[in-house]
Amino acid sequence: MSLALRYAARSDVGQVRKGNEDSGYAGPRLLVVADGMGGHAAGELASATAVATLADLAEDVLDQGEALTRLAAAVDEAGASIGQVVADNPDLAGMGTTATALYWLPDGDAARIAIVHVGDSRAYLLRDGDLGQITHDHTYVQTLVDSGRISEDEAVHHPRRNLLMRALDGVQAVEPDLSVREARLGDRYLLCSDGLSGLVSPAEMARILGDGEPTGTVITLVELALSRGAPDNVTVVVAHVIEAPGGASMTGVPVVVGAAGEPRVRARLPRVHFPEDAQVDPNAPDLPPLGDAGPPTSEMPAVGGAAAPAEPRLSPRTRRTLIWISGIALVLAVLSAAVVFIGTAWIRSQWYVGVSDGSVAVYQGISTFRSGSTLVEVTNIPVTDLPPMESGLVTNGISAQSRDGANAIVAGLRDRACLTTPRPAYCLPVLP
Secondary structure: EEEEEEEEEEOOOOOOOOOOOOEEHHHOOOEEEEEOOOOHHHHHHHHHHHHHHHHHHHHOOOHHHHHHHHHHHHHHHHHHHHHHHHOOOOHOOOEEOEEEEEEEEEEEEEOEEEEEOOOEEEEEEEEEOEEEOOOOOEEEHHHHHHHHOOOHHHHOOOOOOOOOOOOOOOOOOOOEEEEEEEOOOOOOOEOOOOHHHOOOOOOHHHHHOOOOOHHHHHHHHHHHHHHOOOOOOOOEEEEEEEEEEHHOOOOOOOEEEEEHHHHHHHHHOOOOOOOOEEEEEOOOOOOOOOOOOOOOOOOOOOOOOOOOOOOOOHHHHHHHHHHHHHHHHHHHHHHHHHHHOOOOOHHOOOOOEEEEOOOEEEEEOOOOHHHOOOEEEEEEEHHEEEHHHHHHHHHHHEEEEOOOHHHHHHHHHHHHHHOOOOOOOOOOOOOO
């Protein structure tokens, strides 16, 4: 008996975000989910780079030892590629991504999977009706759970649950988790971004994963997250371990979803090699190509001669038309002023955490319109005390929906700068 994977993938921007920073890949040998971060600093470029780099492994048949070595090398390469993207465009500093991938190792009825993992995207295994998480979150909150300071239930609603301890940012070297697991006929694997795991319980995942085929499963899971508000992007990859009759070879067209499947994202990554047989994501927005300024405008005819033409007389009909046009223009001007007023009020209702004179600071406004923002508080947290990824994020501005949200971000950064008491377990001891 020969075992193989039957797979499907889906990604959705969610109900709140304007763009999809997640990327996913599913093929006969490889499953990948990457959750980009960075907002206007282009998290979609980071996740697409990670998926494209890892997808190169799908072209090779590897044994167990080679798979682990190549998976670790691919993570390093993805980090280096992200660093090169930032070097080419320094305005993108601060972007990063998670990466979780499963590589299929067929060996008759003794197949295995090799796993590489960085960040808080997750991989689950449903076996004999029991669902288990087979990756470990690299988050600040998970360190609190591991040390016994909070429970799993408390971690679900912790205000700093999204604060990552490891991610691919092109700046800081990352050591991924690597492992190999036995695969059995009937096993069902689920990879997802936290846009799903943050809204759908393990019990619900197990029930849905246990019913139907991979395509129906990914649709049902994403739709469930959307029905609950989906404040983040939602990406799901599902694979079933099936029997391949007659020892059939592993074939199938890979599916690329999310940012990695969008032509506009690929156009911004000319150095990155994307899978040649990838399908363009059917859920990607239908956007014009980069640089498309829309239809050309008609040219004004050239005027020659030194004398200005005589002013023509206007007919009554023409005068009435001009009066009508003037009225429309006045209405538009009033509407424009109202839009400006409403927009200004909205900007003043927003908050972000940024930098002032080298220290972490709280602003009222939006980070993309800093000239219209108001500095509210300068903290005692030096930006130089933060790890590289957090330093890049705060330099670009971390958005918050309220002052309380901004305060929670500052508290998380204070922990990451090792300025809290007691000091977090990951901080270096203070030398006497």
